[in-house]
Amino acid sequence: MLKHDVVVVGAGLAGQRAALAAVEAGRDVAVVSKLHPLRSHSGAAQGGINAAIGKEDSVDTHTYDTVKGSDYLGDQDAIEFFCREAGPTVIEMEHFGTIFNRSADGSLARRPFGGMGLPRTIYAADRTGLALLQALWERLGTERFTLYEEWDLTRLLVREGAVQGIVALDRRTGEFAQIGAKSVVLATGPYGRVFGRTTNAHSCTGDGVAAAYAAGTALKDMEFVQFHPTALVETGILITEGARGEGGILKNAEGERFMAKYAPRVLELASRDVVSRSIITEILEGRGFPGGYVHLELMHLGREKIESRLQEICDFARNFAGVDPVTEPLPISPAQHYMMGGIGTDIHGRTNIKGLFAAGEAACVSIHGANRLGGNSLMETLVFGKQAGIAAATYAASATAPTLRDGDLDAAIAPLRAWSSRPDGEDPSTLREEMQAVMDRYAGIYRNEADLLEGVRRIRALQKRFAQVRVVDQSKVYNVNLTDALEVGHMLALAEVILVGAYARTESRGAHSRRDYPQRDDAHWMKHTMALRGADGPQLSYGPVAYTRWEPKERVY
Amino acid sequence: MDETTVKATFDVYRFEPGKDAAPRYDRYVLDLTPHTPVLTALLKIRAELDPSLTLRYSCRSAICGSCAMQINSKSRLACESPIGPELARDGRIVVEPMRNQPVLRDLVVEQGTFWQNYRTIEPHLILDPRHPMPEGRENPMTPAQVDRFKETPRCIACAACYSACPAVEADPAFPGPMALAKLYRFVVDPRDHATQDRLVRIQTEGLWLCLRCHLCTEACPKEVRPSERIRDLKELAIAAQGATEHGSRHATGFKENIRERGLINEMKLARQSVGLLGLLPQVPQGIRIWRKKPELFRAPHRIEGHDEVEKIYEALDDGKTKEDLP
Numbered sequence: 001m002l003k004h005d006v007v008v009v010g011a012g013l014a015g016q017r018a019a020l021a022a023v024e025a026g027r028d029v030a031v032v033s034k035l036h037p038l039r040s041h042s043g044a045a046q047g048g049i050n051a052a053i054g055k056e057d058s059v060d061t062h063t064y065d066t067v068k069g070s071d072y073l074g075d076q077d078a079i080e081f082f083c084r085e086a087g088p089t090v091i092e093m094e095h096f097g098t099i100f101n102r103s104a105d106g107s108l109a110r111r112p113f114g115g116m117g118l119p120r121t122i123y124a125a126d127r128t129g130l131a132l133l134q135a136l137w138e139r140l141g142t143e144r145f146t147l148y149e150e151w152d153l154t155r156l157l158v159r160e161g162a163v164q165g166i167v168a169l170d171r172r173t174g175e176f177a178q179i180g181a182k183s184v185v186l187a188t189g190p191y192g193r194v195f196g197r198t199t200n201a202h203s204c205t206g207d208g209v210a211a212a213y214a215a216g217t218a219l220k221d222m223e224f225v226q227f228h229p230t231a232l233v234e235t236g237i238l239i240t241e242g243a244r245g246e247g248g249i250l251k252n253a254e255g256e257r258f259m260a261k262y263a264p265r266v267l268e269l270a271s272r273d274v275v276s277r278s279i280i281t282e283i284l285e286g287r288g289f290p291g292g293y294v295h296l297e298l299m300h301l302g303r304e305k306i307e308s309r310l311q312e313i314c315d316f317a318r319n320f321a322g323v324d325p326v327t328e329p330l331p332i333s334p335a336q337h338y339m340m341g342g343i344g345t346d347i348h349g350r351t352n353i354k355g356l357f358a359a360g361e362a363a364c365v366s367i368h369g370a371n372r373l374g375g376n377s378l379m380e381t382l383v384f385g386k387q388a389g390i391a392a393a394t395y396a397a398s399a400t401a402p403t404l405r406d407g408d409l410d411a412a413i414a415p416l417r418a419w420s421s422r423p424d425g426e427d428p429s430t431l432r433e434e435m436q437a438v439m440d441r442y443a444g445i446y447r448n449e450a451d452l453l454e455g456v457r458r459i460r461a462l463q464k465r466f467a468q469v470r471v472v473d474q475s476k477v478y479n480v481n482l483t484d485a486l487e488v489g490h491m492l493a494l495a496e497v498i499l500v501g502a503y504a505r506t507e508s509r510g511a512h513s514r515r516d517y518p519q520r521d522d523a524h525w526m527k528h529t530m531a532l533r534g535a536d537g538p539q540l541s542y543g544p545v546a547y548t549r550w551e552p553k554e555r556v557y
Numbered sequence: 558m559d560e561t562t563v564k565a566t567f568d569v570y571r572f573e574p575g576k577d578a579a580p581r582y583d584r585y586v587l588d589l590t591p592h593t594p595v596l597t598a599l600l601k602i603r604a605e606l607d608p609s610l611t612l613r614y615s616c617r618s619a620i621c622g623s624c625a626m627q628i629n630s631k632s633r634l635a636c637e638s639p640i641g642p643e644l645a646r647d648g649r650i651v652v653e654p655m656r657n658q659p660v661l662r663d664l665v666v667e668q669g670t671f672w673q674n675y676r677t678i679e680p681h682l683i684l685d686p687r688h689p690m691p692e693g694r695e696n697p698m699t700p701a702q703v704d705r706f707k708e709t710p711r712c713i714a715c716a717a718c719y720s721a722c723p724a725v726e727a728d729p730a731f732p733g734p735m736a737l738a739k740l741y742r743f744v745v746d747p748r749d750h751a752t753q754d755r756l757v758r759i760q761t762e763g764l765w766l767c768l769r770c771h772l773c774t775e776a777c778p779k780e781v782r783p784s785e786r787i788r789d790l791k792e793l794a795i796a797a798q799g800a801t802e803h804g805s806r807h808a809t810g811f812k813e814n815i816r817e818r819g820l821i822n823e824m825k826l827a828r829q830s831v832g833l834l835g836l837l838p839q840v841p842q843g844i845r846i847w848r849k850k851p852e853l854f855r856a857p858h859r860i861e862g863h864d865e866v867e868k869i870y871e872a873l874d875d876g877k878t879k880e881d882l883p
Contacts, residue, residue: 036672038714039621094695097682097748099703099710106697124710130620131710138681172661201616237618311711316618319637322592429604473609477573477662481608 001404004030004146005396006389007166007181009153009208012040013129013378014360014385015187016136018349021389022185023143027396030146030179032153032168034203034483037137041189041201042381045129046240046312047113048121049093049382050375051086054110057120059083066376067550069115069271070369071510071520073221073528075546078347078365082376085383090122093382098135100124101309111245111309113374115271115557121375126240126312129378136382148179152483153207155412156184156215156356157404163355164402166211167412171483174476176413178404182396185388186212186343186358187381193487194495195336195443196436199231199238208362210490212343213497217351218530220344220364220543222494223501226372226511227445228337229275232321233293236335239313241374243298244268246309250279251295251329252287258294263557270557273371273511276334280445283333295329334445338377340368340511341501344530344543349388355395359388366528369545370510419485425470428485435462435488435495443499448515452503459495460537466492497538501529504540522552562588565640566649567598569610573662580660582651583607591641595633595650596624598640599664611663619778622715626664627653632717632776655720671716674732678740678759685750696748709742709786711779718773718783724766731766734773734783741786744793756790756797764790765804806830816870819860823853 006022008015011033022029033040052062062083067074094100094108101109101123110119124131150171157164157178165180191206192198213219229250230239244250250268252258262278263270270278283292298306303326307314310325317325342364349357360381367380419425442455466489473481507521508514526545531538565587572580585602596614603610613623617636624635629647632655643650658666690696718734719725725733740759743749764787773783791808800809810829814821827836836843847854860866 035615035621035623036668039615039623041616041621043713044616044618044620088693091693091695095682095690097746099706099742099746100695102698102700102703104700106699108695127620127711130713134710141676142681201621203615235617312620315637319639320594320618427608429608433604475573475576475609475611475662477576478611478665480603480611484608 001180002177003165003180003402003404004028005182006030006185006392007032007179007183008185008187008389009033009166010040010187010189010360010362011035011037012042012187012189012360013132013136013381014042014362014388015185016140017382017385018185018187018357018359018389018392019145020136020140020143021386022393022396023140023145025390025393025397027393030148030181032148032151032166032179034150034152034171034207036149037147038133040133041204042378043130043133044201044238045378046126046238047242047245048111048123048128048375049090049132049378050113050116050120050373051090051122051379052083052120053087053090053108053122054118054120057118059087061117062086062120064550065116066367066373068553068555069371069373070367071371071555072522072526072550072552073224073369073509073545074367075365076548076550077546079367080548081347082365082367082380082383086379089379089382089386093132093135096135096139098124098131100131111242112269113245114241114269114275115373121242121245123242125308126242126310132378132382152486153188153211154416154486156211157402157408158215158353158356159403161354162399163353165404167409169483169486171478174479176409176416178409180402180404181355182399182402183355183357183392185349185392186356186362187360187385187388188362190339190361191491191494192336192339193432194435194491194498195439196433197231197236197440198336199228199236200336205487205491206362206494207487207490208358209343210493212351212356212358213493213531213533215353215356216533217353217356218344218532219497220341220531221366221370221501221529222339222341222497222531223505223529224340224370224511225336225443225498226272226338226340227276227334229272229279229334230296230330230332231335231337232316233291233331233333235320237316237320238335238337239296239316239330239332240310241272243296243310243313246298246305247301248296248298250275251297252282253289253294254287256287258282258287266557271371271373272337273513274557276445277513279334289331293331293333296332297329298325299327299329338372340364340366340370340372341498344528345388347384347387348391349384350391355399357388357392359384370512416482416486419469419471420474420482422468422470425468426465428469428471428481428488431462431466431469432484432488432491435459435492438462439495439498443502446513446515447502449503452499455499456496456503459492459499463492463496497531500538501531501540505529526552562590563644565589565598565644567602568649568651569599569602569663570653571610571663572660574660583610589640591644592639594636595628595638595640595643595652596635598650599635599652611665613665620713622713625655625715625717625720627651627655627720632656632720634715634717634778637778655716657720657722657725658716668716671719671733671735674736675714675739677732678736678743679751679755680739680743682743682746682749683751688750698747702747705745706742707786708780708782709738712738712781713779715778717776717778721772721776723770723772724768728766731763734787737764737767737790738781738783738786741790744790753797756794759790760794760798760802760805764794765802803830803835815866817859818857819863819866820857822856825856
């Protein structure tokens with residue numbers, strides 16, 4: 001029987017940082033990941049990581065910018081903690097070996113990012129996530145731990161309110177196994193693939209979030225979905241906010257620099273929800289290019305700056321859109337990018353299940369509230385990954401050994417066996433595509449009651465069909481047909497929570513924009529949505545937002 | 558963007574060891590626009606024609622390194638290889654798993670050795686206890702020092718180079734282009750205190766097994782140019798330790814020979830590379846060569862215009878200060 005003190009699921013930045021903290025605390029640690037850790041989606045983060053390390057900057061200013069960016073839904077005590085930890089964290093990553101860009105004096109270079117009044121974003125060209133992921137993996141590699149590479153999480157084992165471990169599928173052998181654990185850290189990242197038009201990797205399917213939800217954990221603020229303003233129109237491939245940070249400008253089909261109308265002071269560097277809505281408004285009002293996009297212009301920055309600081313996006317634009325950013329504008333429109341919501345936790349990653357912790361994009365502390373600022377998510381993975389790792393190690397030190405029963409494994413596997421044995425049924429790819437079409441159409445940047453209700457109805461119909469899902473591929477080895485089915489099952493549960501939360505929240509705040517309720521409504525909605533799984537879908541309740549110093553004001557950029 | 562579709566024929570390698578007697582190629586024909594990436598086409602095959610087709614993929618934007626495979630015999634990332642040029646050149650698209658790694662199933666290969674070789678070069682900062690990290694602040698590093706990494710931080714460990722490398726195929730002792738490019742990244746890191754040890758160690762652990770064919774550089778999707786970083790490592794290793802290995806002695810001997818006469822003195826170079834004792838096992842072969850080409854055993858004449866050779870050497874020596882070294 002496989003057993004460890006701490007099992008970390010997910011091996012992106014949050015998972016690896018949690019694992020490192022738990023190993024350093026002396027625990028027996030296992031990392032379970034469906035991808036090799038270096039293939040994790042953290043590596044796709046481009047623009048940078050925020051820390052108030054400049055002389056002219058302060059933790060207070062970073063905190064205020066984040067509170068304002070969150071549209072006052074972020075918990076101010078958590079944000080203060082986060083911003084205080086940010087400086088030491090980026091220094092630690094430098095000491096681990098991260099290769100950051102530097103200023104002439106040898107210090108860490110910083111670039112401007114949206115929603116912040118001064119340059120605060122430390123970066124490694126336009127591949128900051130990759131630089132951090134490599135450095136952390138190489139640092140973690142000097143420690144002893146067990147890696148379950150290419151294992152898929154299928155469910156959590158919880159008994160009497162305490163976690164006992166996980167059930168997972170070894171892709172290489174096709175065998176399911178229980179992995180016992182005194183504590184489990186879920187760091188499985190986002191579930192952006194519930195949408196079709198997304199910057200997220202194919203692997204971002206919310207396996208950990210769905211498993212936590214199924215096990216009775218409360219999911220928090222799931223209706224808050226960030227749409228990145230600048231994704232390549234055809235593929236949804238991300239063009240970093242760094243492109244605007246370096247001076248890139250947005251123009252509509254009439255050649256107008258339209259952000260002057262929406263954010264006259266900071267223009268393209270308003271926060272992401274504002275810029276995305278502005279672009280969509282331009283397109284809806286007929287000032288987009290045919291096919292529904294606007295232009296991101298970089299040409300005026302000059303070849304040298306573009307090719308040195310925006311190297312990866314040069315390749316992306318040339319290879320994926322056939323456009324050279326040195327000489328031509330990029331065709332862009334918004335795409336789903338980040339999930340503010342997730343498994344509800346405190347700043348130590350604790351959930352409402354004993355021994356279960358979560359961190360990174362899978363979790364919701366909440367520091368991003370209704371809208372995340374660019375550059376805060378990489379920092380979140382590291383700050384709260386470490387906290388969750390420490391807390392999981394501490395818990396494991398005094399927890400009793402998990403009890404695993406063969407019957408639990410059989411119960412977990414039996415329904416999955418039926419997927420492969422039924423002679424006829426629903427195709428997982430088809431279900432996924434239909435789900436994505438529903439979410440793109442009914443849960444996008446602008447929402448309204450009728451759309452959201454229709455979305456819920458359609459997702460529930462897909463859930464019914466999923467009960468008859470069929471896995472055609474009968475092989476045990478690396479069965480992607482089976483993992484497709486697992487993933488779409490996870491996503492259908494989460495899509496419903498997004499829609500139900502969005503339907504209930506009759507206001508517009510941050511990334512959640514209701515056409516029928518266009519104003520922020522602090523009197524009724526200054527609160528976190530908590531969703532528990534019930535017999536007839538998500539059961540919503542609401543929790544308070546923590547305040548310290550900043551009274552809600554109207555957000556103007 | 559060309560919106561007209563073309564008929565694209567894919568011949569895809571299918572094999573499950575232990576189950577299938579032999580690999581086969583399944584043919585799929587799809588209507589696609591020419592700029593469709595091969596990965597998109599394969600996912601369409603999975604969704605519409607054959608869900609059992611097995612491959613690794615994740616980000617679809619050339620940053621996770623999951624989808625390297627052989628596309629018309631070249632090691633490429635499927636996500637950034639449009640079908641148009643492949644069809645124009647070869648008329649069809651043959652998709653096979655990467656080379657130099659055992660097939661797990663279809664396009665998925667076992668990468669244990671690839672990852673192990675990467676671990677073996679100790680890819681982490683090694684510190685001198687006498688020089689701890691500065692407390693509470695970053696190590697200073699100038700932009701010029703950052704430039705010394707060249708493009709190695711762009712490596713996404715996709716293993717396309719490893720797949721393309723004939724030295725990997727020929728000799729398990731060769732750690733492969735990616736591991737060596739990674740080693741270069743740590744050798745030039747001003748924060749690392751093991752530069753000398755790393756260079757000395759790699760001289761006997763595979764550095765000189767590189768065949769200098771540059772296929773890795775051709776395969777690399779991220780301009781890391783591993784073969785050039787291997788060349789940089791060789792220069793640094795000789796500078797650090799002198800020419801201690803057959804490979805490095807061959808390189809320095811070659812340079813000396815050309816400088817002297819503009820031609821290779823084969824006998825001398827062989828002696829320089831492996832030493833007199835090292836030549837002993839070669840005697841039977843030497844006798845055979847001597848019978849057929851005795852001129853190889855005479856010192857060559859100095860070539861006409863040898864002063865030009867000397868000028869090239871001087872220019873290279875002058876032009877290259879220590880700071881210019883990688």
